[in-house]
Amino acid sequence: MSRLILPYSREDAGAPPSLHPDYRSTVLRSPRLAPLAIPATLTEITGPDEAWDRLMGPAMTDLTAQHRGAPQGQRIVVAGLVLDEQARPVPHTMIEIWQANAAGRYIHSRDDWPAPLDPNFTGVGRVVTDAEGRYRFVTIRPGAYPWGNHKNAWRPAHIHLSLLGPAFATRLVTQMYFPDDPLIEIDPIANAVPMPYRQRLVARFDIGITEPNWALGYRFDIVLKGRGQTPFEEHHDDH
Numbered sequence: 001m002s003r004l005i006l007p008y009s010r011e012d013a014g015a016p017p018s019l020h021p022d023y024r025s026t027v028l029r030s031p032r033l034a035p036l037a038i039p040a041t042l043t044e045i046t047g048p049d050e051a052w053d054r055l056m057g058p059a060m061t062d063l064t065a066q067h068r069g070a071p072q073g074q075r076i077v078v079a080g081l082v083l084d085e086q087a088r089p090v091p092h093t094m095i096e097i098w099q100a101n102a103a104g105r106y107i108h109s110r111d112d113w114p115a116p117l118d119p120n121f122t123g124v125g126r127v128v129t130d131a132e133g134r135y136r137f138v139t140i141r142p143g144a145y146p147w148g149n150h151k152n153a154w155r156p157a158h159i160h161l162s163l164l165g166p167a168f169a170t171r172l173v174t175q176m177y178f179p180d181d182p183l184i185e186i187d188p189i190a191n192a193v194p195m196p197y198r199q200r201l202v203a204r205f206d207i208g209i210t211e212p213n214w215a216l217g218y219r220f221d222i223v224l225k226g227r228g229q230t231p232f233e234e235h236h237d238d239h
Contacts, residue, residue, distance in 0.1 A: 014197035014231050016189075023188040024149050040169065047167035052094045052128050060125040063097075063139040071121035073102025073140035075215040078176070078203065082133045082163065082222045089133025090224060094164040096126045097137060104143030104157075113146055138215065144183055156183035156190065163222065172232050176220050177202045193231045200230050 019030035048055045064071055082090045100106050100123060103115040107122055121140065129135045142157045156177055163172045177184055179202055184190050190198060200223070209217025223229045 014193065014200070014229060016192035016231065020188065020192040023192055026192075044169035045167050047164075047169075052092070052164075056094070056126065059127050061127045061137045063099075063121065063123065063125045063137065065138075066122055066125075067120040069120040071101065071118050071140050073118075073121075073143075075138065076141050077136065077138050077209050077211060077215045077217045078159070078220055079134070079136040079206075079209050079217065080219050080221040082129050082135065082224065085223070085225045085229070087223075087228075089129075089131075091129055091131045091133055093129040093133070093135075094126065095129065095135055096124075096162040096164075097139070097159055098124045099139065099159045100142040100145055100157075102140050102143050104145030104155075106145075111145075115143070115145065141178065141216075149188060153188075154183055156181045156187050161222070163224070165224075172222075172224060172230070174222070174230055174232050175201060178218070179204055197231050200228070 017030075018026065020026045053059070060066070064075055082093050082095070084090055098106075101118045101121045103118070105111060105113070105115040105117055107117065123142075125137055125139070127135045127137050139159070142159060144154050144157055147153050147155055158178075159176045161174050161176060163174075164170065175189075177190065184198075184202070190201065193201060203218040203220040206217045206219040209219060211217065
């Protein structure tokens with residue numbers, strides 16, 4: 001799949017650096033010594049390939065239908081392809097997603113800023129790509145939220161995605177942003193990814209995915225490795 005993450009990921013031109021001072025948590029998290037290459041063993045390179053349903057249960061592709069009522073916010077459809085470096089589809093890939101609600105609030109013990117929780121929105125789901133590498137999920141557009149990185153700091157609206165390959169160690173964690181969001185330009189996490197690679201983290205509006213009178217559609221294709229690869233998330237934010 002994308003990369004085998006052992007102690008540290010190899011940094012390349014499109015990857016966020018381990019140390020990005022504007023993102024203050026990296027000052028404490030980044031290693032001070034050169035990373036060591038640890039050869040992969042059988043434990044790292046084997047796993048539940050094509051057995052996700054048996055391991056994790058059925059897919060949870062509609063985050064708006066997990067409770068008795070409909071959640072607040074703009075309903076959206078996110079769809080795309082998972083591709084390798086040769087633009088070939090990657091089937092049977094587990095994609096886990098998590099996000100804030102429309103008010104920018106996570107269901108998380110550490111998220112206590114005074115935005116409302118939504119009793120009809122948990123903000124987590126999962127989907128497995130089909131034989132053509134396609135995925136699709138329904139959710140609501142998340143809201144921005146403040147975080148304590150610096151004065152008046154706000155994270156742009158985003159959705160977290162975790163992709164698991166044929167083994168648990170073959171994992172890509174990334175974020176999807178929305179087009180025309182002014183907060184992207186001043187967000188230290190997004191800006192840890194240099195241009196033009198940062199644009200690969202931004203979904204595009206797609207009228208073909210949009211469903212009339214029901215939901216706006218966004219396309220977000222994920223390239224696992226090679227020159228066009230989707231940047232990974234070196235450090236998770238507080239949620």
